Amino acid sequence: MDPSSLNSAELERFLNQEKERAMVNEMVAKLTSACWDKCITSSPGSKFSSSESSCLTNCAQRYMDMSLIIMKRFQSMN
Amino acid sequence: MDSFSSHSSMGSGSPQISAEDLKDQLKNQLAQAYAQEFLETVREKCFDKCITKPGSSLSGSESSCISRCVERYIEATGIISRALFSAPR
Numbered sequence: 822m823d824p825s826s827l828n829s830a831e832l833e834r835f836l837n838q839e840k841e842r843a844m845v846n847e848m849v850a851k852l853t854s855a856c857w858d859k860c861i862t863s864s865p866g867s868k869f870s871s872s873e874s875s876c877l878t879n880c881a882q883r884y885m886d887m888s889l890i891i892m893k894r895f896q897s898m899n
Numbered sequence: 900m901d902s903f904s905s906h907s908s909m910g911s912g913s914p915q916i917s918a919e920d921l922k923d924q925l926k927n928q929l930a931q932a933y934a935q936e937f938l939e940t941v942r943e944k945c946f947d948k949c950i951t952k953p954g955s956s957l958s959g960s961e962s963s964c965i966s967r968c969v970e971r972y973i974e975a976t977g978i979i980s981r982a983l984f985s986a987p988r
Contacts, residue, residue: 835922839929845984846933853979854940857972864948864964865971869978877975881982 856880941972 860876869877916924949964950957 831918835925839925843929843933849976849980849983850937850940852983853972853976854944856979857944857975861948861971861975865945865968867967869971869974874978877978878982881979885983 852881852884855884937976941969944972945969 856877859880860873945965945968948968949961
């Protein structure tokens with residue numbers, strides 16, 4: 822195969838992979854923003870307190886739990 | 900028609916670009932867009948946190964708050980990413 826040719830299957834695979842990566846990045850960015858607002862209430866210190874870092878972890882994981890509940894709720898609507 | 904199915908559809912007369920170059924260009928542009936968005940978010944968050952009452956110049960405590968804020972925001976991004984993808988649920 823000509824190494825410089827880009828067939829549509831390969832391009833599609835590449836684009837899907839990049840799309841997935843972009844979605845993951847967007848998710849992390851969105852959650853970081855939301856959880857930062859919820860968990861970091863005082864002026865940022867030279868390191869996170871243990872309660873701040875566990876709040877961030879919990880915040881991200883509860884968001885996922887919530888998404889699941891919402892998805893189920895909407896699936897049962899039809 | 901599948902616009903990616905042949906080279907000729909990539910634009911007649913324009914120089915051919917290799918598959919690897921196209922991928923690299925795409926990746927670079929995506930990375931650049933991501934970095935820009937990240938920077939904008941950090942600016943917004945740290946402005947909220949550190950510049951609470953804008954004075955006639957940036958104070959020393961404000962600028963040290965900003966550098967701490969930037970470091971913490973990067974750290975927070977890592978914590979969130981680990982919480983989503985590698986922590987045992």
